[in-house]
Amino acid sequence: MKDVAVVGVGMTKFGELWKKSLRDIFVEASLKAIENSGVDHIDSMYVGTMSSGLFVGQEHIGAVMADYLGVAPVPATRVESACASGGVAFRQAYFEVTSGQSEIVLAGGVEKMTDGADVTDALATAADQEYEVYNGITFPGLYAMIARAHMHQYKTTREQLAHVAVKNHKNGSMNPNAQFRSPVTLEQVMKATMVADPLRLLDCSPVSDGGAAVIVCSVDYAKKLKKPYIKVIASVQTSDTIALHNRESLTALKCVSAAAGKAYKQSGLKPSDINFAEVHDCFTIAEIVVTEDLGFFEKGKGGQAAENGSTSIGGKIPINTSGGLKSKGHPVGATGVAQIIECYEQLIGNAGERQVKNAKYGLAQNMGGSGASCVIHILEAV
Amino acid sequence: MITPRYHREIPQRYRLEAGKCKQCGHISFPPRLVCPKCKSKTFETVKLSREGKILTFTIIRVAPEKFSKETPYVVAIIELNNGVRLTAQVADCNVDKVAIGDKVKLVFRKIQDEGKSGLHCYGYKAVLV
Numbered sequence: 001m002k003d004v005a006v007v008g009v010g011m012t013k014f015g016e017l018w019k020k021s022l023r024d025i026f027v028e029a030s031l032k033a034i035e036n037s038g039v040d041h042i043d044s045m046y047v048g049t050m051s052s053g054l055f056v057g058q059e060h061i062g063a064v065m066a067d068y069l070g071v072a073p074v075p076a077t078r079v080e081s082a083c084a085s086g087g088v089a090f091r092q093a094y095f096e097v098t099s100g101q102s103e104i105v106l107a108g109g110v111e112k113m114t115d116g117a118d119v120t121d122a123l124a125t126a127a128d129q130e131y132e133v134y135n136g137i138t139f140p141g142l143y144a145m146i147a148r149a150h151m152h153q154y155k156t157t158r159e160q161l162a163h164v165a166v167k168n169h170k171n172g173s174m175n176p177n178a179q180f181r182s183p184v185t186l187e188q189v190m191k192a193t194m195v196a197d198p199l200r201l202l203d204c205s206p207v208s209d210g211g212a213a214v215i216v217c218s219v220d221y222a223k224k225l226k227k228p229y230i231k232v233i234a235s236v237q238t239s240d241t242i243a244l245h246n247r248e249s250l251t252a253l254k255c256v257s258a259a260a261g262k263a264y265k266q267s268g269l270k271p272s273d274i275n276f277a278e279v280h281d282c283f284t285i286a287e288i289v290v291t292e293d294l295g296f297f298e299k300g301k302g303g304q305a306a307e308n309g310s311t312s313i314g315g316k317i318p319i320n321t322s323g324g325l326k327s328k329g330h331p332v333g334a335t336g337v338a339q340i341i342e343c344y345e346q347l348i349g350n351a352g353e354r355q356v357k358n359a360k361y362g363l364a365q366n367m368g369g370s371g372a373s374c375v376i377h378i379l380e381a382v
Numbered sequence: 383m384i385t386p387r388y389h390r391e392i393p394q395r396y397r398l399e400a401g402k403c404k405q406c407g408h409i410s411f412p413p414r415l416v417c418p419k420c421k422s423k424t425f426e427t428v429k430l431s432r433e434g435k436i437l438t439f440t441i442i443r444v445a446p447e448k449f450s451k452e453t454p455y456v457v458a459i460i461e462l463n464n465g466v467r468l469t470a471q472v473a474d475c476n477v478d479k480v481a482i483g484d485k486v487k488l489v490f491r492k493i494q495d496e497g498k499s500g501l502h503c504y505g506y507k508a509v510l511v
Contacts (some may be wrong), residue, residue: 080388120446128388130391131412134467135493136442136449137457142439145459152438152482197441245467246458250438 001099003223006214006379008037009201009231009341012328014210015179022056022112023068029211029334030108034345036074037215038225043102044075047334048109049083054122063195065108082126084108086212086336087237087366087375093216094235094377104223108130108213111331119207122277123332127370128243140204140283142244142370144196147285149250151198153300154289158198160303162189165202165326173321178330179208187302205283205324210331212338215286219382228348233361234266234378244370256293256365257372263363263376264295271295274317274378275359276346278339280367281324287311290365296335313354321346321354336366340377346379386498388503395505398432398491401425411466422481428473432488434462442479448494456480459507460485460488471506502508 010032012025022030025048045066053059066076075134083224086109093107124133125210127142138306141263151158166186172178184202192200220230240255245256248329264270266374271294279294281287286300296317297305311319322328322342343362345351362378393399394412401413405422411430416423439458442449449455456472458480472480473491486508493505 118443118447122447131394133505134391134503135457135470136445136455137440138442138445138451139470141440141442141457145438148440148482149438194441194443196443199440245469245471246418250459281451346409 002100003219003368004094004097004328005217005226005229006217006232006340006344007217007227008033008039008215009178009213009220009344010034011035011212011334011338011341012178012210014208016114017209020209022058022110023054023064025112025209025211026065026108026110027068028290029110030106030213031370033108033213033215034105038227039215039217041103042071042106042215044110045071046077046079046089046092046107048079048085048087048287048336049111050080050085051122051125051332054125055117060255062113071192078300081146081373081375082368083280083332084336084366084368084373085333087339088336088373090214090216090337090377091235091237091337091375092339094232096220097216098203104215106213107216107337108211109334109336110211111333112209113207113331114283129249131304132245138196140196140199143285144199145244145372146250146281146289147198150285150289153251153304156303158190158302159186160288160307161198161284162186163261163306164281164287165189167306168281168320168326169311171321171354176377177324178321178323179206180327181186199283199285205282205326205330208329208331210329210334210338212334212341214337214340221277229382230347231380232380233380234263234376234379236262236266237373237375239272240372242369242372249290250381252299253289253293253367253371253374255371256290256367259374259376260294263378269361269378269380274316274361274363276356277321277363277365278322278324278342279365281320281326282330284326284368285321287324288366294363299308306321310363313356318356319350321380323328336364336375339364339366340379343379347379385495385501387497398430398506399427399432399487400430409464409466411468430466431463434460434486436472436480436482436484436486437461437467438482439472439480450476458508460486474509485511
């Protein structure tokens, strides 16, 4: 098994990219990553996309992207794991490199959500169509039910949820690629339009277009390129029941705690060793639950941590320095790869105003559905 | 949604038919081919209790198109008296008065319309008791 590196990254700005198509977006991000890494070819590629079929009516995405990137006939594979598609695509590239099957692999993710599809309908396909969605639940609704259960069990407050949005918008305001670069106030979040009680519009990640790509190769190969690189020291993926109602707990995400346990074991680290994390804050409550289940905070204390600044830049464990899904944007398939990019920027010391001082270990946690899939990577500065 | 697909789910949606594992007694709703608890593959058909309580809920204010005329409506995770959990709308209620722990009963209701022809699709909703 070879040690694996991320040696180059590229992403488009996230947002409503009216003038760019699905393939334009992916190719733009990929070209940036290839150029950034200094590689002269790729041996293989993976594309994470959740629902290109529903969003723009295009499947067979691997071939489309290899063709337009001009790299055919390399093997090109589309990876789907709902909102975790990007993180899982990255993991496939990791496998291909660590096994020695390929030297240089591109791992990318993309989504084009603003071309007119019913986005609520398309996103709901990540839940159980026959026994959740049939009865009228939506994705915000599923996380709203987690939020209400968490508030009931742990006395998490509405204000604590809002603090997550305020913090992530503040971080996103410092990220040139973020969809929303405007800070929001606690009052704005608390008074935003109700979407699914208790979640309001500013508790929800937005509908976004965007692409992200990274170049994965062995550490030995990365050294030869003489470009900044980071090491992948844990790669773990888990699954859980598709329907939220079949989980033993409605206030914990077992897929996250199970993946985290394995990732810490693989890397030989403990939660307190991690210097910052990019987590899947599709809704504010998700960040609270995930930071607990990653072991950063005691169960039930995630809300307090958001409120008291523990998760802000300069706090105990900065969470979502990129702005997270909430402010950076959530082009579903691109999200997991964009998280790796933020880890890369932080670990090579290139995060500008958002830089976490002396960052040695970063963690990326990407999740599908209401927690039916989870993929975690731990990355190390060299 | 297509008609054969709807038709297949009728035993569950109309009659709450579930699969009870012959080995460990765990009840799966809808029925499965493999018991999630003990991995056994033999089941008997049982009907779920219609009574239960609300474990958590939300009030949907922004709905997909097919439910958009019904907002605001409550969707809850309900634990039935035999321990089985499911997701259902809570109908005929003041949406602002629903609370965790409320006792409910599942009733037969129209859930949505299928396709352009508007075929009625039925199933279960909960009402407060």
